[in-house]
Amino acid sequence: MLNVLRRRSGGDVRAIAKTPWWETHLRFFFIAPSMVLLAVMAVFPAIMSWRMAFSRVNFKLGELEIEPIGFANFTKAFSDNLIIGSTVRTAVWVLVVVSAEIVVGLFIAFLMSKLHSRARMLFTAALIIPLVLPPVSVGAGWLVMMDVNFGVLNYLLSLVGIEPLLWLADDRTALASIMLIDIWQASMFVFILMYAGILSLPQDPYEAAAIDGASPWQIFRDVTIPLLRPTFVVVLLLRTLDAARIADRMLAMTRGGPGSSTETVTLSIYKYAFIHFNFGYASALSVMFQVVLIILATFYIRRILRT
Amino acid sequence: MVGERSTPLVLSRHVLMLGVVLIVLAPVYWMLMIGLKTESEFSQIPPTIWPQEFTLEWFEAVLGKRGFGEQIMNSVIIAAIATSIAITVGSLAAYGLSRFQLPWGLNYHILFFILTVRMFPQTVTVVPLFIFFTQIGLIDTHLGMGLVHSMLELPLAVWMMLGFFRDIPRDLEEAAMVDGDHWLGAFRKVIVPLVRPGLAATSILILIASWNEFLFSLILTRTEAQTLPIAVANQVTQFDILYGRMMAASAISIIPVLIFTLLVQRNLIRGLTLGGVSGA
Numbered sequence: 228m229l230n231v232l233r234r235r236s237g238g239d240v241r242a243i244a245k246t247p248w249w250e251t252h253l254r255f256f257f258i259a260p261s262m263v264l265l266a267v268m269a270v271f272p273a274i275m276s277w278r279m280a281f282s283r284v285n286f287k288l289g290e291l292e293i294e295p296i297g298f299a300n301f302t303k304a305f306s307d308n309l310i311i312g313s314t315v316r317t318a319v320w321v322l323v324v325v326s327a328e329i330v331v332g333l334f335i336a337f338l339m340s341k342l343h344s345r346a347r348m349l350f351t352a353a354l355i356i357p358l359v360l361p362p363v364s365v366g367a368g369w370l371v372m373m374d375v376n377f378g379v380l381n382y383l384l385s386l387v388g389i390e391p392l393l394w395l396a397d398d399r400t401a402l403a404s405i406m407l408i409d410i411w412q413a414s415m416f417v418f419i420l421m422y423a424g425i426l427s428l429p430q431d432p433y434e435a436a437a438i439d440g441a442s443p444w445q446i447f448r449d450v451t452i453p454l455l456r457p458t459f460v461v462v463l464l465l466r467t468l469d470a471a472r473i474a475d476r477m478l479a480m481t482r483g484g485p486g487s488s489t490e491t492v493t494l495s496i497y498k499y500a501f502i503h504f505n506f507g508y509a510s511a512l513s514v515m516f517q518v519v520l521i522i523l524a525t526f527y528i529r530r531i532l533r534t
Numbered sequence: 535m536v537g538e539r540s541t542p543l544v545l546s547r548h549v550l551m552l553g554v555v556l557i558v559l560a561p562v563y564w565m566l567m568i569g570l571k572t573e574s575e576f577s578q579i580p581p582t583i584w585p586q587e588f589t590l591e592w593f594e595a596v597l598g599k600r601g602f603g604e605q606i607m608n609s610v611i612i613a614a615i616a617t618s619i620a621i622t623v624g625s626l627a628a629y630g631l632s633r634f635q636l637p638w639g640l641n642y643h644i645l646f647f648i649l650t651v652r653m654f655p656q657t658v659t660v661v662p663l664f665i666f667f668t669q670i671g672l673i674d675t676h677l678g679m680g681l682v683h684s685m686l687e688l689p690l691a692v693w694m695m696l697g698f699f700r701d702i703p704r705d706l707e708e709a710a711m712v713d714g715d716h717w718l719g720a721f722r723k724v725i726v727p728l729v730r731p732g733l734a735a736t737s738i739l740i741l742i743a744s745w746n747e748f749l750f751s752l753i754l755t756r757t758e759a760q761t762l763p764i765a766v767a768n769q770v771t772q773f774d775i776l777y778g779r780m781m782a783a784s785a786i787s788i789i790p791v792l793i794f795t796l797l798v799q800r801n802l803i804r805g806l807t808l809g810g811v812s813g814a
Binding site: 254258260269270275276343357365370374411474475478479480497500501516517524 | 681684
């Protein structure tokens with residue numbers, strides 16, 4: 228009878244009979260506000276997007292007209308070269324930045340785990356800094372560093388005898404330039420996760436491996452990497468989904484240009500919705516993108532649950 | 535893993551890491567310095583690592599610009615609204631989920647659902663929100679933006695606070711209730727003090743995320759509630775780019791985040807695991 232909380236949630240009839248109704252259903256009141264907020268601000272809009280995806284949408288002066296047109300928006304997407312281009316570009320973006328960030332983040336995490344404890348704290352605090360800065364503001368900073376004439380990056384290249392690059396002004400290097408910035412910022416995120424994963428590794432397998440006389444490389448390959456797999460999948464999940472939705476860096480730095488060399492899926496949808504005001508088509512693209520992301524997420528989450 | 539001895543190998547690792555840290559921080563240093571250099575100095579080759587002549591002209595120009603002070607205020611107000619809503623609503627849910635068992639395995643499903651919302655493409659929610667907000671007059675308002683940011687950061691709030699509540703042993707609450715307290719009294723006297731550091735850390739992470747958010751703010755504000763990142767971005771795309779002013783504007787948006795980061799360092803790792811801050 229002492230455990231009031233468990234009694235409330237359990238179902239002791241005498242206890243329930245004595246308490247007012249709202250207190251017996253207290254457990255629902257705790258989660259209700261969150262559910263309402265998410266329903267109103269996320270789920271309801273998402274349902275609306277699905278409806279608009281099958282419609283011609285006209286939104287002028289606060290008047291909304293929705294006229295069903297079946298799958299027309301969807302069929303249009305498959306012959307839209309701009310979207311096909313953005314999709315391929317986004318896939319390349321995800322592949323490059325996520326792999327690079329995992330390599331850099333993992334390297335820093337391992338190096339960090341081999342340092343003295345005081346040094347670790349100081350260095351970790353320093354490495355977190357790029358991660359929390361506003362992407363738009365650091366984008367502005369990199370824009371100055373990537374200036375063709377007096378940017379510090381071209382100066383550094385000239386020191387090692389490399390011709391100056393055009394960086395964001397050249398459609399061949401623009402996407403790679405933004406990739407560099409993303410890798411600089413988000414590798415630190417991968418580092419934090421991997422570092423936490425390494426610190427929580429069990430010690431027993433290492434002792435066993437040491438007794439068997441395994442070499443450091445064998446220990447790394449056969450003990451550390453398999454043990455880190457769950458962390459690995461979580462990192463992949465979070466980074467893949469965030470990288471796939473990228474748009475703010477491009478919006479702030481290049482608006483998708485030069486040409487369409489830095490245009491991503493989210494950026495294209497943004498342009499269809501808020502420059503061409505084609506809400507129906509933009510919604511069809513959004514919901515297709517949502518399906519792709521859900522498939523990706525389920526794929527990873529299944530793996531997380533399996534390990 | 536490593537004994538606390540200084541062999542050449544251990545020393546070389548520390549030197550290597552110092553190099554990594556310097557490379558990672560160099561761009562931040564460079565950005566902050568350009569805002570303090572005169573125009574002739576930041577466009578000279580070779581560049582100067584330490585400004586030879588400090589100037590505050592860019593900061594004065596930016597802060598004196600009409601609207602910039604308001605944009606700072608907008609960012610502050612919106613971040614405050616978003617943080618208060620997300621932390622209150624999120625902590626309630628997290629406490630409920632950590633202490634009560636809901637029927638039909640709802641605890642698990644709700645947590646999973648909250649995580650899924652974080653993975654929606656931004657455009658799926660922002661286009662309908664633009665329509666609703668226009669219709670009900672929430673567009674370009676602090677309240678509207680605060681609500682949107684609180685929705686975006688709610689998953690972070692719930693998942694982080696869940697961890698903090700789970701760390702508090704139930705025996706503590708039960709002991710308080712044995713002493714004759716109602717659950718609410720136990721909550722106030724036992725849970726709240728214990729979870730305070732977690733609340734502070736989570737709040738600051740939400741604050742940073744709201745401060746940094748760009749896409750939703752760009753679409754759902756025009757003038758009245760325009761936030762700082764939009765102001766910075768506007769400096770970038772005007773093609774008479776004024777580097778000094780742009781860097782001063784960036785610096786003004788970066789400095790508060792730097793300070794907050796130092797405040798929450800210890801609990802930051804936990805929040806970052808949920809990816810609410812990276813903005814990327």
